[in-house]
Amino acid sequence: MKEESAPMHLTYHIGRHDGGWAYRLGDVWSEPYASHSDARAAAHRAARRQQLEGRDAEILFQSEDGSWHREHVEAGDRPEVGVADE
Template sequence: MTKVTYKVVPHDGGWAYRQGDVYSETFPSHSDALQAARIVAAEQQVGGEPEEISWQDEKGIWHTEYSEGGDRPEAEVMDGDEAPTTH
């Protein structure tokens, strides 16, 4: 199973959560960013309806895949150097 980690970090004069190299919007307080990261982590694990997904690769070739909608990653939030919490 895929795992997604959101980390709460200082950012742009406030606080944000980060997934990989991508930052969220900047929040005025650490607790606001932490709460937002927990909400996003919980929503990341909600399954959807079965559907076809079309996407174009780097060579310009289109692909179509079927998604059952229930294959969701495990999501966790890391608050600074603390141990992650799974949602």
């Protein structure tokens, strides 16, 4: 029987970056957007994608040191995700 663990929580932060507005997770920034509302909408889309459930998936993510990692996650193993202004 698989042990249940507390869900991981992620927060996308909206802020000024690279001449525009962007969202970040930790120290990793998205591409810049022309407006705060565009960046916020993109962060919410990214957050919704984190919540997709229904099948196992291979995920690709970048760690703080800039290296990319691939992991297998099970259908119900999704983080709680929020969006916040800086």
